[in-house]
Amino acid sequence: MPTTTAAAANITTNITTNVTTNDPAEKTGARTEEAVGVITDARERIDALDDRIIGLVQERMAVSAVIQDARIASGGRRVNLSREMEILAHYRDALGKPGTSLAMTLLELCRGRI
Numbered sequence: 001m002p003t004t005t006a007a008a009a010n011i012t013t014n015i016t017t018n019v020t021t022n023d024p025a026e027k028t029g030a031r032t033e034e035a036v037g038v039i040t041d042a043r044e045r046i047d048a049l050d051d052r053i054i055g056l057v058q059e060r061m062a063v064s065a066v067i068q069d070a071r072i073a074s075g076g077r078r079v080n081l082s083r084e085m086e087i088l089a090h091y092r093d094a095l096g097k098p099g100t101s102l103a104m105t106l107l108e109l110c111r112g113r114i
């Protein structure tokens, strides 16, 4: 079956069986009404937290750009590795090894790839 036809068939199947649309039990994976309620409410809080986190990341990118632009305009380099080591250590101390990965991703968002 061509890809577009297969995709259309999948959409039809999903709508027909209500798998990806609005069956709360299917959407949450819960097996009781109570668990559906807990999960649905907590997911709303997670969505709100994610919106705030994304906003903070965007704010961090803007502040980081101010520093990088000032340093470059003064004749310096965009990147300051000793400062980046401090940031990596900060996140690792707070969050463990995955904190380092998170900090590396944040640094890449803020100053691009090196």
Ligand SMILES: C=C(O[C@@H]1C=C(C(=O)O)C=C[C@H]1O)C(=O)O
Binding pocket: 063, 064, 065, 067, 068, 078, 079, 080, 081, 083, 084, 087, 106, 107, 110, 111
């Ligand atoms: C923002 C700075 O410039 C760059 C970006 C950093 C960041 O986004 O945290 C850290 C170090 C630098 O590579 C800085 O030197 O503080």
